[in-house]
Amino acid sequence: MDDADRIQAASKFLLQSPPGEINDVLNDVRNIISDDDSLQAGVLPALREYNLAQFITADVPGHQHQSIVSDAARVPSGSSDEDDEQSQDRYWDPRSRTSFRFDHLTLETSDPEHVEPDSESEPFRVALENAALAYLASHYHDGVVSVFSTPGSASRFTIQIVANKYNPNNFWSGRWRSEYVVDTGAKQVTGRILLNVHYYEQGNVQLSSTHSLALALPPAIAPGGGAAAATKVLALVEAEEGRYQASLNDTYAEMGEKTFKGLRRALPMTRSKLDWDKVLGYKLGAELTNSKAGFSAA
Structure with missing residues (x-):
């Protein structure tokens, strides 16, 4: 090789x-x-x-919050050279109106620059961002949300949420990602929820789940609707994520009661349950039996 x-x-x-x-x-x-x-x-x-x-998060230079690094956050380079790595690795945080260079190896940010947003789409983007931050504070213990407008469109916005939980001492880690594309022109929200969990104590078990969605927006929601319209959009997100969380709980319960039990024998070969309180007694009895057999042979 x-x-x-x-x-x-x-x-x-x-x-x-x-x-x-x-x-x-x-x-x-x-x-x-x-x-x-x-x-x-x-x-x-x-x-x-x-x-x-994976919606990796980055510290925004000069600010006290993090932003999501994703395709939606990429700053168009305007260069015809697709192999120019520096032009590929510049992203922006709409919340602070700051663009920055991101090192994908060290995960460090540098070279901040001010970015002036689109004046037509920015008011509703800010309204969505405020509603999304309020939703994040209510439902995520530790998460990051970024809201992006779409270049060249005043009616299309992307909401991205990521929450990570790493617990190496107990041999597990997990990541929740959700993305919602809000199109006020088409009156719909399309998106996906992605969940990854890894458990690796004396083994290697991974859960990977993807949930796609398409929701209709109420006719009254428009970019000029302001905070009220943005709150209604996040209410749709809250309801959808709540339903998905409930379905996961039901699935886990069913797996515990049916799937996992089907992978192993319900009873030992004796067809009787083992009394764990008497395990020591079982062991002692076996040793005595072996001792008696030894005396008889002698």
Whole structure:
């Protein structure tokens, strides 16, 4: 296997990294490619793809909040050179009207610049952002939300939410991502909810779930509707996420009662339940029996 094949294999491993564990995977694949410089250069496209898809969060330079780094946050470069990495790695935070350069390897931000938003779409985008921040504070213990307008459109907006929970001491990690495209012209909200959970204590179990949705907007909702219209949009999001959470709870309950029980024998081969309070007695009895057999043989 040559270096190109090793880099391709390493990139595939990185793209399958569980939430919060990509650095561990990156350290592991260093054993595949002994040259760190070649590894970093070779897997940078995979790191970029992973970070954008996973809604990686970044500290906004000069501000006390984080923003989501995603395709929706990418700043158009205006360059015809698609291989220009610097033009690919500039993103913006609409909340602070700041664009910044993002390093997909170190996850650090730099080179902040002020960005003047579109004057026509900005009022309703801000209204959606305020409603989304209120929703986030009510329903997420630790999450980040970003609301983006669509370049060239005054009626299309993207709401992205990400919440991470890493608990390596107990061998599990999880990530919730949700994305909603609000189109006030078409009077609809389309989106998806993505859930990833990894449990790896003496094993390797992953849950990956995707839920797609399409909701109709009330006719009264329009970019000029202001805070009231934005609140109604987030009410739709709240109801949909609530239904999805309830369905997950029902699924887990059914798996515990049916699916997992079907994977193992309900009773031991004796067809009788084991009394765990008497386990020590069972062991002692077996030892006495073996001792008696030994005396008889003697």
